[in-house]
Amino acid sequence: MRTAGTLALLGAVAYGVTTLVATPASAQPSAAAVATPDTGPAGAAFTLSWTGVYLDPDCSDYTVRIVWDGRQVVGSGRHAGRGAGSGTATVPAGASIGGHRVTAVPVCAASAYPTDSFTVTATPTTTTRPPVTTTTTAPPVTTTTAPTTTTTRPPTTTTSSPTTTTTTTTDSSSASTPATTTKPFDGDGALTLDKDNIQPGDPLTATGTGCRPGSEVKLSSLGEDVGKARADGSGTFSTRVEFATIQPGRHVIRADCGIVLVGSVDVALTSSTGGTTSTLVVLVFFILVGALLLRRQFSALRRRT
Numbered sequence: 001m002r003t004a005g006t007l008a009l010l011g012a013v014a015y016g017v018t019t020l021v022a023t024p025a026s027a028q029p030s031a032a033a034v035a036t037p038d039t040g041p042a043g044a045a046f047t048l049s050w051t052g053v054y055l056d057p058d059c060s061d062y063t064v065r066i067v068w069d070g071r072q073v074v075g076s077g078r079h080a081g082r083g084a085g086s087g088t089a090t091v092p093a094g095a096s097i098g099g100h101r102v103t104a105v106p107v108c109a110a111s112a113y114p115t116d117s118f119t120v121t122a123t124p125t126t127t128t129r130p131p132v133t134t135t136t137t138a139p140p141v142t143t144t145t146a147p148t149t150t151t152t153r154p155p156t157t158t159t160s161s162p163t164t165t166t167t168t169t170t171d172s173s174s175a176s177t178p179a180t181t182t183k184p185f186d187g188d189g190a191l192t193l194d195k196d197n198i199q200p201g202d203p204l205t206a207t208g209t210g211c212r213p214g215s216e217v218k219l220s221s222l223g224e225d226v227g228k229a230r231a232d233g234s235g236t237f238s239t240r241v242e243f244a245t246i247q248p249g250r251h252v253i254r255a256d257c258g259i260v261l262v263g264s265v266d267v268a269l270t271s272s273t274g275g276t277t278s279t280l281v282v283l284v285f286f287i288l289v290g291a292l293l294l295r296r297q298f299s300a301l302r303r304r305t
Helices: 002-022 272-304
Strands: 032-036 045-051 063-068 072-081 084-090 098-106 115-120 132-137 142-144 157-159 164-169 190-193 205-209 216-221 224-230 237-240 249-256 260-267
Touching: 032 098, 045 098, 063 084, 063 190, 072 098, 084 098, 098 190, 190 249, 190 260, 205 249, 216 237, 224 237
Parallel strands: 032 115
Antiparallel strands: 032 045, 045 084, 063 072, 063 098, 072 084, 098 115, 132 164, 142 157, 190 205, 205 237, 216 224, 216 249, 249 260
C-alpha cells in the first residue's frame, strides 16, 4: 500500500513540474499612438489617436493631454474606453523644421504613454504676379479738301487727336496658408517619464509642466519619497527618480507642486533567461524529493524482509 501511495505522489509531482514548464508567460499589449496627418507646417492642426492605454481603477477624469516633445501641451482629447481614444492638437508656432515627438498623457494612467512622430515642414510662401497692362493706339485720321477754281484756298487739313484705349487686366494668384483654429487647452499640466519599463538600478528621469513658477516639487510612490525639484519660471521641472526599495510591477509616481501630476512605470526584476533558470531549479528540487521518498520506501521493505 505504501509503495502505491508513493508512486501516486511521484506522478502528481511530475505532472505539476510538466505544467509549470509548459505554461508560457503572457505578454502585456503595448501602447501605441498615430498622428493624422503626421507632417505639416507650424500652426497646422492634426489628430492623435491611441490604443493600449489603461487608466487607474480609481480614475474619474478621462482627459488625455497631447504633449509636444515631452514639454509643451498642444492639445487634448478624451479616453473612450477599451484602451483607446483620440484628440486634436496644433503644431506650436515656434516649432523647428524636422522630426518631433507627440505623446498622449492621460491625467491618471496605469500604463505607458503612447508616442508617435510628427515632421514639421516649411511654411508655404505667397507669390503675387504684377498686373498686366495692354495699350491700344488708333492711327490719326486726316481729312483733305481739294481747292475750287473760283477761290483758291489753302488746303485744309483736319487732324483728330489719336485715341488711346487702355485696358488693364489684373491676374493675382496667391497661395495662402490654410487657416487653423486652435482650441485653448485648460489642463493643469503633465508628468512625463523618459522610460516605460525599468529594472532595479536603471536611471529614470521625470519631467513636469504646469506647476506654479518657482514652486517646490515633491515626487512620491506608494507613500515613499523618490525625488524633489523646483519649477522654473515657466512652471517646468526635470529631476531624477530614485527608489529606496523597489518591487516588481507597475509603480505610480505622483509629483506635488501645488497641483498633483501623475505618471507610471513598469518594474521587472528578472529577464526571460532568469525565469527559465528558476523553472529548472524547481524541477531538480522535485526530483530530489521523489528520490528521497523512494529510498525510504526501499529501506522499509528491506527491514521487513
